[in-house]
Amino acid sequence: MSESIHIHPGSTAHDAVHDDHHHGHHEQSFISKYIFSQDHKTIGKQFLITGIIWAIIGGLFSVLFRLQLGYPDQSFPILETFFGHWAEGGTIKPEFYYALVTMHGTVLVFFVLTAGLSGTFANLLIPLQVGARDMASPFMNMLSYWFFFMASIVMIASLFIHTGPASGGWTVYPPLSALGQASEGSKLGMDLWIVAMALFVVSSLLGGLNYIATILNMRTKGMSMTRLPLTIWALFFTAVLGVLSFPVLFSGLLLLLFDRNLGTSFYLSDIVVGTDILPNEGGSAILFQHLFWFLGHPEVYIILLPAMGMVSEILSVNARKPIFGYMAMLGSLFAIAILAFLVWAHHMFVTGLNPFLGSVFVLLTLLIAVPSAIKVFNWLTTLWRGNIRLFPSTLFAIGFVSLFISGGLTGIFLGNSTIDIHLHDTMFVVAHFHIVMGVASMFGMFAGVYHWFPKMFGRYLNSTLGYIHFWVTMIGSYLIFWPMHYEGLAGMPRRYLDKSIWKSFNQFGDLDKMITVVSIIVFAVQLMFVFNFFYSIFKGRKVTTTNPWGANTLEWTTPINPGHGNWTGEIPEVHRWAYDYGKDGREFIPQTEPVGANESKH
Amino acid sequence: MEIVSDQQRKRIHPHKFTLWVAIASILMMFAGLTSAFIVKSNLTGWKDIDMPKVFWYSTAVILVSSVTVQAALRSFRQREMRQYRSLIGVTLVLGILFVILQWFGFKSLWDQNVKFTGSAGAGQFLYVIFGLHAIHVIGGIITLLVMFLKAFFGKVKLYSSVPVEVLATYWHFVDILWIYLLLFFIVIG
Numbered sequence A: 001m002s003e004s005i006h007i008h009p010g011s012t013a014h015d016a017v018h019d020d021h022h023h024g025h026h027e028q029s030f031i032s033k034y035i036f037s038q039d040h041k042t043i044g045k046q047f048l049i050t051g052i053i054w055a056i057i058g059g060l061f062s063v064l065f066r067l068q069l070g071y072p073d074q075s076f077p078i079l080e081t082f083f084g085h086w087a088e089g090g091t092i093k094p095e096f097y098y099a100l101v102t103m104h105g106t107v108l109v110f111f112v113l114t115a116g117l118s119g120t121f122a123n124l125l126i127p128l129q130v131g132a133r134d135m136a137s138p139f140m141n142m143l144s145y146w147f148f149f150m151a152s153i154v155m156i157a158s159l160f161i162h163t164g165p166a167s168g169g170w171t172v173y174p175p176l177s178a179l180g181q182a183s184e185g186s187k188l189g190m191d192l193w194i195v196a197m198a199l200f201v202v203s204s205l206l207g208g209l210n211y212i213a214t215i216l217n218m219r220t221k222g223m224s225m226t227r228l229p230l231t232i233w234a235l236f237f238t239a240v241l242g243v244l245s246f247p248v249l250f251s252g253l254l255l256l257l258f259d260r261n262l263g264t265s266f267y268l269s270d271i272v273v274g275t276d277i278l279p280n281e282g283g284s285a286i287l288f289q290h291l292f293w294f295l296g297h298p299e300v301y302i303i304l305l306p307a308m309g310m311v312s313e314i315l316s317v318n319a320r321k322p323i324f325g326y327m328a329m330l331g332s333l334f335a336i337a338i339l340a341f342l343v344w345a346h347h348m349f350v351t352g353l354n355p356f357l358g359s360v361f362v363l364l365t366l367l368i369a370v371p372s373a374i375k376v377f378n379w380l381t382t383l384w385r386g387n388i389r390l391f392p393s394t395l396f397a398i399g400f401v402s403l404f405i406s407g408g409l410t411g412i413f414l415g416n417s418t419i420d421i422h423l424h425d426t427m428f429v430v431a432h433f434h435i436v437m438g439v440a441s442m443f444g445m446f447a448g449v450y451h452w453f454p455k456m457f458g459r460y461l462n463s464t465l466g467y468i469h470f471w472v473t474m475i476g477s478y479l480i481f482w483p484m485h486y487e488g489l490a491g492m493p494r495r496y497l498d499k500s501i502w503k504s505f506n507q508f509g510d511l512d513k514m515i516t517v518v519s520i521i522v523f524a525v526q527l528m529f530v531f532n533f534f535y536s537i538f539k540g541r542k543v544t545t546t547n548p549w550g551a552n553t554l555e556w557t558t559p560i561n562p563g564h565g566n567w568t569g570e571i572p573e574v575h576r577w578a579y580d581y582g583k584d585g586r587e588f589i590p591q592t593e594p595v596g597a598n599e600s601k602h
Numbered sequence B: 001m002e003i004v005s006d007q008q009r010k011r012i013h014p015h016k017f018t019l020w021v022a023i024a025s026i027l028m029m030f031a032g033l034t035s036a037f038i039v040k041s042n043l044t045g046w047k048d049i050d051m052p053k054v055f056w057y058s059t060a061v062i063l064v065s066s067v068t069v070q071a072a073l074r075s076f077r078q079r080e081m082r083q084y085r086s087l088i089g090v091t092l093v094l095g096i097l098f099v100i101l102q103w104f105g106f107k108s109l110w111d112q113n114v115k116f117t118g119s120a121g122a123g124q125f126l127y128v129i130f131g132l133h134a135i136h137v138i139g140g141i142i143t144l145l146v147m148f149l150k151a152f153f154g155k156v157k158l159y160s161s162v163p164v165e166v167l168a169t170y171w172h173f174v175d176i177l178w179i180y181l182l183l184f185f186i187v188i189g
């Protein structure tokens, strides 16, 4: 209803009328304001809260299976309470363990760190920071959320069916995932997984199209591309990656659906299940891996880039210094986005990939280290000799940098195909991607939530709880994931519930117990954060100024609780980049301030 | 009423731009499928097919419909609404005809014993790829239908040609995509 009318003076009629509704001040009903809202800010909050709910579910799964991993021969009545016949007598069955790992991965990768992260911040920040009333198409934007919601419903439903949810790992490789007779989790649960993911892809595409169109077409006057805050650039590349790679996943899943239900042989060939010889011939399971990882690798950057963008912004604001090397930051984002499409086969070094081809992928993979190092260097130099304000948001941003360094270094191990022969499918890989992607992006998200909470809800999060949240999570994450490198180097495989038949892994018994205990503590602290979040929405300290952090970007020129349309008067004009901090003796100069006559150049 | 800076006016309309990005996205989906086709066609157990004749008729139909949709856009711009309405109607009919012909194409393949089950081959890919293309055409048909009904019964007078342009571009896109896919199957398959 309340879309804006865009008047373009002097333009021809045909591109002028954006929408024929008048933007009036009608009373909005509860439903159109909070449920089927087309306001990008509300949609962002919907993504965030749905993401939080998913994070609790996905996180809980990991705590529960960690319990069994840490204490393999004990039984926990609580497990039977939660999972019924899948954990009879209080011990998780191996098949069900795999289902839990699968759902943990799927939920965290897609529903939390993709939808919850870019869904939230792209929606919230793009119109606010480029200076637009809303997205290019608020309606599509609303659909994007509701497709995500439907995907969530289908995925949740799969948890409650008799044969249980999908259980082939988050990468759902065939033939396991293609044959219902192969395992319980390859029955209905797998079909629901595919349907949920298809809905999810639609949601991502609707969102991504909008983000791109908004960034390129709806910027306010003076907001040239090189004046955009780095958050927007990062969200832009994220959207481009998504729009170009999710369709390929969709293709791959479509073929999988055909193989499962119609008897085609895209991925299946020469298979014997029990005593049954299947008629499928000429299919190739490796083909699925190519299609999957063509999305899968860009996907990890879809998760990481928004965090990188927000961290750049938050570090600069709270170090009260301009971001170091804005153009280099841009260039490295661009390089990462390009390279993301050219390295997928590094997940497939041990599939019998031609070694020569493998070496090309090694080279391209290791090249990613260059833009990554540039970014790390620039974050550190931004902090260097700044007047750092250690808010929880700053701490989480710094924590992000630390985690990104640690996890990036282990990536270099894995990127060498020869070393990967040893490390592939071990706990080393689990350690690598949790640190560099899982925890790091979570940190980026936390940084963003602490920083933009005042904009979202007009109140502050409690800082004391914030500091506890940070320190426990930071120390806890390293305690959980660092030791996994050693396990992996020793050859301990990932995705196994019970490793007791390997005598050599018995040495890790205590380590695994420690990891489990720490995971429980860290999970509890996340619940504390969730409490802080919801409590502060209603009872938090109120924001009294429009620009509480003294930041330059446009979202802080809107009213404390902006309505639909964001600015009450005209959209402000932009005169400078977003990073004039500590310039000419002034702490910060907002983007809306015209450049003075005697101002120094940056 | 809100005024959006006049900077925007030289830029392409956001909806048109969105369409172009969507086209890139759809292309990636078909690129995924056709490259899967190439990879697989080199494996053992691959079966080729004879392309049914019907697909040539459907090609002719969709080519003509591209012309009519372009003509519809032209008459809209010249505000000849009666002509616009009938041209949209013709395009709509041609679009439906195209999908029906595709159906017959599938049927004649099926009758040649190219089925889903059993060993891999160009046929299974053809069903998936052409089927997915047909779904995109159906998406266009639904839009055409909406525009057609609006032109007849809509209470609001239509001035902006953006929706018509978006529709026409999309329609040309599914047309060109079809030509590409057909050639792909003939040359590679």
Ligand code: HEM
Residues within 6 Å of the ligand: A171, A300, A301, A303, A304, A346, A347, A365, A366, A368, A369, A372, A407, A408, A409, A410, A411, A412, A413, A414, A415, A416, A420, A423, A424, A425, A429, A432, A433, A436, A437
């Ligand atoms: C210099 C940078 C990096 C290099 C060279 C690198 C290399 C690799 C390689 C070779 C693998 C495959 C290991 C195997 O399965 O044997 C891998 C796995 C993985 N990487 Fe990285 N990586 C880098 C950075 C990142 C970043 C920044 C992210 C995410 C934001 C990431 C996320 C992942 C994930 C999720 C997996 C595991 C997927 C799975 O099998 O479940 N990596 N990495």
Ligand SMILES: [Cu+2]
Residues within 6 Å of the ligand: A296, A297, A300, A343, A344, A346, A347
């Ligand atoms: Cu990768």
